Structures are given as C-alpha cells and as structure tokens.
Amino acid sequence: MSDALKTKIGQLLILGFDGTEMSPAVRSLLTRVQPAGVILFARNIVGAEQTHKLLKDCQACVSTTLFTCVDLEGGLVDRFRNVLGPAPSAADVFATTKPALFRKHGRVIGDSCRALGFNVDFAPVVDLAFAASRGVMRSRAVSADPKRVVKYAHEFLAGLKAAGVVGCGKHFPGLGEANLDTHHELPSVAKKQRQLWKEDLYPYRAMRRELPMVLVGHANYPDVTRDRTPASLSKKWIAGMLRGNVAYRGLIVSDDLEMGGVLKAAPIEQATVEFIRAGGDLALLCHLEEGIVRSYETLIQEAERDRKFARRVKESAARVLTFKRRSPEVNRRTPVPTLARVQKVSRQLWEFGEQVRLETIKRQVQA
Secondary structure (H helix, E strand, C coil): CCHHHHHHHHCCEEECCCCCCCCHHHHHHHHHHCCCEEECCHHHCCCHHHHHHHHHHHHHHCCCCCEEEECEEECCEECCHHHHCCCCCHHHHHCCCCHHHHHHHHHHHHHHHHHHCCCEECCCECCCCCHHHHHHHHHHCCCCCHHHHHHHHHHHHHHHHHCCCECEEEEECCCCCCCCCCCCCCCECCCCHHHHHHCCCHHHHHCCCCCCEEEECCCECHHHHCCCCEHHHCHHHHHHHHHHHCCCCCEEEECCCCCHHHHCCCCHHHHHHHHHHCCCCEEEECCCHHHHHHHHHHHHHHHHHCHHHHHHHHHHHHHHHHHHHHCHHHHCCCCCCCHHHHHHHHHHHHHHHHHHHHHHHHHHHHC
C-alpha cells in the first residue's frame, strides 16, 4: 500500500491513551498512525499547563493539524472539574429558560477548552429527555420537546464558536428512548421510523447546516435496520438517513468504539471498518493501544483488499482534511496558559454557576 493511502487512513482516527505526559509508547503510536486527532479524558488532565504541553507534544508527532478533542458538557461530563472547577449541567442551564445563559454556557465551556489547548468539544447532547432514558442520561439531556432542545443547542453551539471551539451534536439518531447505558450494553430502541423522524431526528434536521460534527451512538433501532446492528455500524443510518434523508454534510464521528454497546456487535477492528464502510468519517478509539493498532492495521488490509472500501477511505479523508483546512477554530493556536488566564477562566465558571443557581432559586420562589 502507498504511504499516501496509509496517511489517509490515519485521518479517519481520533485516539485516546493513558498518561499525563508524552511517553515513548504514545509517541511511537502517534508517529506511526498519524491520526486526525487525539482525545483527552480526566485521566490525562491534572493541570492547565500540563494539559497544554501534552497536546502540543501530540501535535509534534503528527504532520497535519490535530483535532484536539474533549467531552465537556458540564455537570456529569466534566473533564476539567479538578483543574478549573465545575461547570453547570445542560439541564440546570436549560431550566433557567434564558437563551442568553444557554449561549453563555457554550462560551464559558469553550473558553475553558481553549485555555487548555482544545479545539473540539463533543457537545452539545441533543438526545431528547424521555422517561425511558432518564436513569442513564440524567442531567445531560434538557427536554423531551425537540424544538426546545434545538433552542438550547443552537445557543450553546454559538457560544462554543465564539470561543473558537468546534462543537458536535450527539448521540445520533437519539438515545432518548434507550434505557441501557451504551458504555456497557447495546440498547434496542423499539420505535417506528416515522416517530424517530418527527422527534429524535428533529434536532439533526433543524441544525444540519450548523452542526460541524455529528457523533453516532451505539444503539440499535430494529424498525430501521431490521436487525441488531447498532446505528454506529449501519449504512442505513449513516449513509442512508444522516447523509441521505437529513442531507447532513459535516463530519460524522463514531462514539467510542471501545464501548460495550458496540463490542456486543463486533470486535473493535471490525467495528472500525464497518463504521467507515457505513459512511462514517472519524472513528473514536479512546484508550487501549492494542485495539488502536488492530483497527489501524485492519483498515489498511481492507483498503488493500477492497477497491470500493479504498474509495470510501479517500472520500472521508478528503472531507476531514478539507474541514481542517477551512476551520479557523482548528487552525487557531493557543498560547501556554498563564496563571492569570487559568484564574480568569475558573472565575468565569464559578460566576456562571452562581448565575444559574440564583436564577433557579428565583424561578422556584416565583412558582
């Protein structure tokens, strides 16, 4: 296989790893795979300057500009809590009913990301807050009304963008009716396609031009696929529904392919191939080097074996590289965080949390 095609395959992967500083093993992995991006978790983040240096060291291993990614929603999903302080949850901010605070939520989270060196935040969640998923999603989902979800997500995204951060709607096609946690299990959502289109898919339809990325979840929808395939591996969902019916033209990302939900359906290397074959652009492999290497090598083998798959690889790699080239957020450099900058962002977070708390109290008193 040509080096050019191997480079394209690297552009289909976003990688996670252990450790809070660059190690020989991680350096070797990044140099070999040349991924599109990296994703850090709380296990990687112990200080602002340390995080910035780790991301810079990752970039030094890779010749193209990296997506530097994090999951930062506020509330339950907050990777910076121990470094900058807690951010309010989406549900708490939404409960204020103030669009200005929805936007400010995106802005303070975006400023937090930028301060540490991140250019992509896998947020907002646009799953609907139905009763079935309440025990799993909790304060991550804001409303059962898709139009209200769009109102929050639109403002949150605008706040992220103002801070210079790329946002991502998740978890397509919707986990609102899923009563199992996709980190561990493969939920089956027995909902008619017509109802999914009207409810769960509404945010993606309404925001198809403003979502830079869409992340596909690991739930099964038997009325659409007629089998047990998770949406993340389904051509009907990704190429058919998201690219076709919804007419979405941005980047399509998988949820972490190490999650139990997808591994119930396929081993990680096969899941990675099937996600790309189904029409996905960026496969998230968030932790184990062994699975990352197996997935990378299997993608190479499949592209060598199958010309149609090789064309699919080239199509997605071109989309990723074009996005990077055109994105001011991705190409913006972030200076090393000073103590004053970290303190400012921490103060903004605290003040915003207080604003949300006081607004909630005020609404309770008025009720």
